[in-house]
Amino acid sequence: MPARVFSSLFERLGALIIARISGFGRFAVFSLYAASFIPADLLSRRAWGRLLQQSLQIGTRSVPVVMITGMFVGMVLAVQAYRQFESAGLGDRLGVIVNLTVISELGPVLAGVMLAGRVGGALTAEIGTMNITEQLIALRSMGTDPIRFLVTPRFLACLVLTPLLTCYANLLGSFGAWLITVKVYGQDSGPYWEYTRQFVELWDLNSGLFKSMFFGGSIGLISCYRGFHCRRGAEGVGEACTGAFVASFIVILVLDFFLNIVMNGVYELRYGFKPII
Amino acid sequence: MSSGTASSLSFETRLDAARQPAGGSDGPPIVELRDVHKSFGTQPVLGGINLRIARGRTTVIIGRSGTGKSVLLQHIVGLIRPDRGEVFIEGRRISHLPERELVEIRREISFVFQLNALFDSMTVAQNVAFPMVESGRARHMSAARLRELVRTRLELVGMAGFEHKRPAELSGGEKKRVALARAIAVEPPPKVILYDEPTAGLDPQRSDVINRLVRRLQDEFHVTSVVVTHDMRSAAAVGDRILMLWNGRFIADGSLLELASVKDEHVRRFLEGRAEPSDIIEKPI
Known part of the structure; x- marks a missing residue:
């Protein structure tokens, strides 16, 4: 009897693993297929029109939400850390920690999460609705590749614009932290920026922007894929939107972890260990 | 009685002709399906469809909801591939062609979808x-x-x-008319127009408008039309030839008059709008 229970358990586990792996395989094929049109689309006027339209939706309209997120992240970090730093006599070094955290970690990650919610949800809902109202199949029937027409410009816009949006988050995060530290807690602005200049390197900024490119690309692909494969009905679209956000969120965190390991390794290999405190 | 026999014979002859993979009185068919089988999972939908569609005519495929009419229509334009069997457009086998090679064929065939499939983000124009x-x-x-x-x-x-x-600002009938306009807004005009339930969800008067438009487009552009519907009024209004799909196979083929004389119980029940005995729920509420 226990042998049968174990056998059934293993069978179900095996089926689940196979389903997950084949699902990932389908997603990988979908992603590569969408990306394969990028070179040709960069030379096509019509494709540029689609890209600019998506840039407006994905990029321009996300600026306020990303700026607000960045600003509050910077302010909260300053509020949380100031007393500790001040009691250790390191109040003027607060800018180093806050700015480093914002530009290399929290700026890209939180901008990515905000975009996963705002842009990813909208992409999945739009494509999912097109899917259940026969618009995707209509595109195919007219000889238009729906992946090239819908996914490639959205993927490209997410890939290119997420680093730019992260810049806004970083800028406002930095400003928010300065506002609290200098204007509220009364630290001197000079040492605040001087220490920041000394310890926060271009590498930190670039590594954050580099990571955000991966986050953006993942959000675009995951959201479109979920839209293409959503179940029928309003419930199906809703489920796909939630699934896209959760998957994007997890992928952002997992990617962040692995990219950090890789980039820290590369940094230490090139420049050696950098002590901050 | 004699006319009924004549009609019945004619019906049988045409059903045979539809089942034959070659030959026929209307010249080379523009669309041909040979022994097309299709299943979704364990659910068989088409069980060996043979169909020859004559150029310049309006062929109507009727049948109950969920019998695979739309699936059959999508085979014609390569949106669905058969598990077994072949699909030909103007003598060219398309059922094995890769997606990229189907593009040129699809551009000669217009498809009017049941839900119209107008792009929400675009204007009507x-x-x-x-x-x-x-x-x-x-x-x-x-x-x-x-x-x-x-x-x-x-x-x-x-x-x-x-x-x-924008499509969201239009009524159901208006959307359908825009979908029809899109189907014919190509130069040169399409060779075939496929209509998936063109009158579904419309009131009888709006349905009549659409039926007249289908006929008008036929006259104006001399296209071949294939209409899938369960609306008998629409089938009668637009069809030169009507086929009935039942359990994945055609069980009737002929003009409306010929169909009216068919003895098959399923055909009779469908034409008269009577439920199948197995579908009737008699359990007390």
Whole structure:
């Protein structure tokens, strides 16, 4: 009897693993297929029109939400850390920690999460609705590749614009932290920026922007894929939107972890260990 | 009685002709399906369909909801591939062609979808111009000529002046008419137009408008039309030939008059709008 229970358990586990792996395989094929049109689309006027339209939706309209997120992240970090730093006599070094955290970690990650919610949800809902109202199949029937027409410009816009949006988050995060530290807690602005200049390197900024490119690309692909494969009905679209956000969120965190390991390794290999405190 | 026998014979002859993979009285068929089988999972949908569609005629496929009529229609344009069997367009086998090679074939066939499939993010004019613009054919014409093409097609379906509206602002009948305009807004005109439930969800008067439009497009552009419907009034109004799909196979083929004389119980029940005994729920509420 226990042998049968174990056998059934293993069978179900095996089926689940196979389903997950084949699902990932389908997603990988979908992603590569969408990306394969990028070179040709960069030379096509019509494709540029689609890209600019998506840039407006994905990029321009996300600026306020990303700026607000960045600003509050910077302010909260300053509020949380100031007393500790001040009691250790390191109040003027607060800018180093806050700015480093914002530009290399929290700026890209939180901008990515905000975009996963705002842009990813909208992409999945739009494509999912097109899917259940026969618009995707209509595109195919007219000889238009729906992946090239819908996914490639959205993927490209997410890939290119997420680093730019992260810049806004970083800028406002930095400003928010300065506002609290200098204007509220009364630290001197000079040492605040001087220490920041000394310890926060271009590498930190670039590594954050580099990571955000991966986050953006993942959000675009995951959201479109979920839209293409959503179940029928309003419930199906809703489920796909939630699934896209959760998957994007997890992928952002997992990617962040692995990219950090890789980039820290590369940094230490090139420049050696950098002590901050 | 004798006329009934004559009709019945004629019906049998035509059903046989539909089942034959070659030959027929209407010359080479523009669309041909040979022994097409299709299942979804364990659910068989088409069980060996043989169909020859004559050029320039309107063929109507009737049958209950969920019998695979739309699936059959999608086979014709390569949106679904058969598990077994072959699909030919003008003698060219398309059922094995890769997606990229189907593009040229699809551009000669227009499809009017049951849910209209108008693109929400575009205006009516952009929707109608879409097949020309996306296929690159609009590159060879001026913007004014394209606008004129859109205007004339919208005028033909009685939707002139709606160019700048969005699909969300239109009623069901208006959306359907825009979908019809899009189907014919290509130059050269399509060789085949496929209609998936063109009158579904419309009131009888709006349905009549659409039926008349289907006939009018047929007369105007001399296209071959394949209409899938469960609306017998619509089938009678537009069809030169009517086939009935039942359990994945055709069980009737003929004109409306010929169908009316068919003795098959399923056909009779469908034509008269009577439920199948197995579908009747008699459990007390």
